[in-house]
Amino acid sequence: MLGFAQLFASRLVKALAILIAIVVMNFFLVHAAPGDPAMVMAGEAGAADEKFVAQLREQFGLNRPLYEQLATYVGKIAQGDLGFSYRQQRPVWSILAERLPATLILTLTAFALALAAGVALGTLAAITVGTWADSAITVVALLAYATPIYWIGLMMSLLFSIQLGWLPAFGYETIGAGYTGLAHAADVAQHLVLPVVTLALFYMAGYARLTRASMLEVRGQDFVKTAKAKGLTPTRVVTRHILRNAILPVITVAGIQAGQLVGGSILIETVFAWPGIGRLAFEAVLQRDYQVLLGIFLVTSVMVILFNILTDILYGLVDPRIQAAR
């Protein structure tokens, strides 16, 4: 267990170094784009005078040298302060905190659904390889993977909310309904169905294909033959022997994708008017809202790093040989 703690600590130290590099690089990256938030706001407002832009630049601190701005920013980050969005006149953390729940509920639900359905379908396809069931699953997965996600979204909303009227087409909740408690949860769940299914379809396709390929590879190995030879039931062979060995690549990919969940999904959030982080990031790019953008980058980076560490731990649990090899 000491080894585990050591591993964890050394990973944390490395993560910290990576994080500092990310903050500095991102800072220069966002400032390298042409234009600045003051110019964007002048453009939006049709403001045609020097004073307007000058006032904004001064208020935003953009008139100071870049290194000074960086120092201020890093200083704030070190104190756990993500900065201030001058465009929205609010602290970045409160803006993110407002958007995070909507994003997490969307991406986590979709992720869980995609992982469960993907692994199940992939397994099913692998054990029925060559039959119609396998072909059907492969075709569906390929279609879901290849079709633009926003198009699927629009078509689903056209069918289920405009034509059939079963589900709301967009938004997070019914505005002005004032639901509380269970009624509120049911309301949000209703709004959640279409975006979650759309997003999950895409990821599910990836997991299904990956699981199928990996299982087919493992299926032919000697230990599977042994397992079968010693008379285990087919179910036990599949779950305990094939799947457990085949699941590692799926965990790798899922780990990477889980880290990106907090980043939201720009396309889904846009099509379904879902008030999440993805759209916030996209708008922040266009508006050159530097601090918001950097804040999102930072939070996403932290999550990616955390999930990478988690994935490593999970490897060890699923496959003890990896732990031993260290």
Added chain:
Amino acid sequence: MTRPLPALPLRFQRAAAAGLLAAVLAIPALSGLTATPVLAQETPVKGGVLNSIVQPEPPTLMLGLNQQGPTQTVAGKIYQSLLTYDQKLNPMPSLAKSWTVSPDGLTYTFKLFENVTWHDGKPFTAKDVVFSTNVFLKEVHPRARAVFSRCESITAPDDYTVVFTLKEAFPAFLQSFEVSSAPMVPAHIYEGTDFRANPANATPIGTGPFKLKEWVKGSHIQLVRNDSYFKPGLPYLDGITFRVIPDAASRSLALESGQVQQTQYSDLEPFEVPRMKTHPNLAFSTKGYEFVAPMSWLEINHRVKPLDDKRFRKAIAYAIDRKFIRDKIWFGLGRIPTGPINSVVKFYDPKVTIYEPNLDKAKALLDEMGLKPDAKGVRATVKIMPMPYGETWTRLGEYLKQALGKVGIAVTLESTDAAGWSQRVANWDYEITTNFLYQYGDPALGVARTYISDNIRKGVLFTNTMGYSNPKVDALFAAGAREVDPAKRQTLYSEVQQILSDDLPVVWLLEMEFPTFLDKRVKNANTTAIGVNDTYEDVWLAAK
């Protein structure tokens, strides 16, 4: 659809009789009476919530600090100015019940309604008007700063009278009290504070018929009726909800399925408009944009050869087919312009040099300049950077590339985003771009700024970024801004329109029209020159 009469006539006509501008002012009273067709019998009903779209989501609703289009549509229900304007651009009462102008055009006296309160219950008085125009807006609002710095003094002789004394006559002054041009802000909240950092900006306090109830960022803005609005019985609506829907296709679906009852400005892409027009529940209109009266053009940098030669610019004008642009790219939205002034703006004159599509003329002009086609048929190469304002502008860029190619002008298209575009245009780092500007009802407010040499200012958007300079044009615009006699003003502006249509500093593309779609249940909306940006105090929803 009309505004109910009680708000208008009596006091108003008295004001008109008193004022020198009687001729001008009498028109709204008349149009108010004549535009009372069939619907007048319908009795307004109280209640109901109107759903619309706000896109893109504005950074703030404090209209004094931010005049982005979507801010205006939402905040126009919360804030008010002294005047609003009918669709012929004649002033109508808003917070001012009457006004007079001295014969020399130097003194403007406004009488305010006396029972107006701010949303926090404090009374609205002349003190607020003086603070707004003389202090607040002058500090933070670019357009208002330009207008109110023309004032020698702004005073409040009593609680309900405000007197503006100008340094020199500026008849466009009366067009400067539209709600986004001069929103009234509460002195008791802003006086002595850092305006941009005032925490009250998050909870706007206006005088309007609606108050902000809730703004869930990324989702919606909810306005509710102001029960102590100064006009008894108004507003009719219980509230207005603006939904943030970032995807254009989803916005169309929302309108089509009845989830929103109103769309405006650029909510819908032009290619969606023909389909929506056939929707049985929706009424379509392009009215209500007379005050902004946008004009779009090909903006040409005169610092780049051969774009400095007016023959080259004329060749471009002859090479493009603006009817095609209007019909096939804007799907019929817009009017073909003749010159610099939008035909719905005052002092428009159609008697100017007109450029019909004519490839031979274009080629002849290029030949005359000595620009002969090379082996590939190319006479000159230019870079066009379309505005990054959506699909339609990109399509326009592609059309221009083809059209100019036909006369031997090879086009390289450059792409950019809003921030990059602003940066490059403001700093004159472009060859040709597309642009559009609002004209604000008067050439002195919205037209002159594009063409006068005084306004060549590097680093500033929406100025004379082309670098066009003609002393005659400068003199005519300067005289036009000062001239009090409308007939003389017309002469000055007619002459300047003729000169500009021959100099062709830019190639005018389209007098842009925006589509407004309203569910047929929505009554009385979109009746003034600012259409969807007006207060909606008398808008009501008919039963389903």
